[in-house]
Amino acid sequence: MADHDLSPKPACESYVEMTEIVLPTHTNALGTAFGGQVMAWTDICAGIAATRHARQIVVTASMDDLHFRAPIYQGEVVILKAQVNRAFHTSMEVGVRVEAENPLTGERRHCSSAYLTFVALDADGNRVPIPPLVPETEDEKRRYEEAAERRRIRLERRNQDRNVVTRPHSPLSRK
Numbered sequence: 001m002a003d004h005d006l007s008p009k010p011a012c013e014s015y016v017e018m019t020e021i022v023l024p025t026h027t028n029a030l031g032t033a034f035g036g037q038v039m040a041w042t043d044i045c046a047g048i049a050a051t052r053h054a055r056q057i058v059v060t061a062s063m064d065d066l067h068f069r070a071p072i073y074q075g076e077v078v079i080l081k082a083q084v085n086r087a088f089h090t091s092m093e094v095g096v097r098v099e100a101e102n103p104l105t106g107e108r109r110h111c112s113s114a115y116l117t118f119v120a121l122d123a124d125g126n127r128v129p130i131p132p133l134v135p136e137t138e139d140e141k142r143r144y145e146e147a148a149e150r151r152r153i154r155l156e157r158r159n160q161d162r163n164v165v166t167r168p169h170s171p172l173s174r175k
């Protein structure tokens with residue numbers, strides 16, 4: 001039984017916008033942002049959105065296919081926008097859009113988008129229910145509807161290799 005607030009929350013309450021700059025440490029040999037760095041920023045931005053919705057500890061369960069549509073160059077500004085699309089029982093889907101901004105002109109281009117699923121956990125690592133999400137705008141309603149089909153597909157794909165998944169205990173745990 002949940003002892004936290006499970007009243008429905010508007011989607012916009014979870015909105016996160018994060019701004020980064022591509023430094024030399026973020027780049028590959030071509031001087032463009034390393035894909036793993038963009039993935040890490042994407043995961044962080046989405047995780048904050050999920051936490052804002054759930055107000056619980058969340059872990060990343062999955063990130064759907066991620067396509068890098070355009071490179072991001074050293075010195076460019078990276079803008080990540082994330083919002084929860086739909087909450088299920090203990091999990092929620094978060095959408096993230098990544099844009100690059102030319103710092104001298106302000107011109108922006110769409111570089112990648114991703115859907116991530118987060119699961120809410122209590123301090124003992126047990127899954128906990130999260131509040132339902134209320135989509136309000138037309139875009140939020142469309143994303144909410146589409147999220148159900150994406151969930152169906154990702155769980156089907158996850159179940160295909162379910163038999164090789166194990167859940168080990170932490171080597172640092174005293175339990």
Ligand SMILES: CC(C)(COP(=O)(O)OP(=O)(O)OC[C@H]1O[C@@H](n2cnc3c(N)ncnc32)[C@H](O)[C@@H]1OP(=O)(O)O)[C@@H](O)C(=O)NCCC(=O)NCCS
Nearest residue numbers: 058059060061062088089090091092117119127154155158
């Ligand atoms: C994510 C995790 C908690 C799910 O636990 P589980 O026992 O495998 O989960 P279940 O099959 O009972 O599903 C629990 C919920 O997670 C969702 N879920 C589980 N695996 C998922 C996946 N790969 N993709 C999307 N959703 C997933 C289920 O749909 C379900 O959602 P619901 O409660 O809203 O209906 C567990 O797999 C885990 O701890 N993974 C490691 C997380 C991690 O270390 N992340 C990286 C660092 S944050």
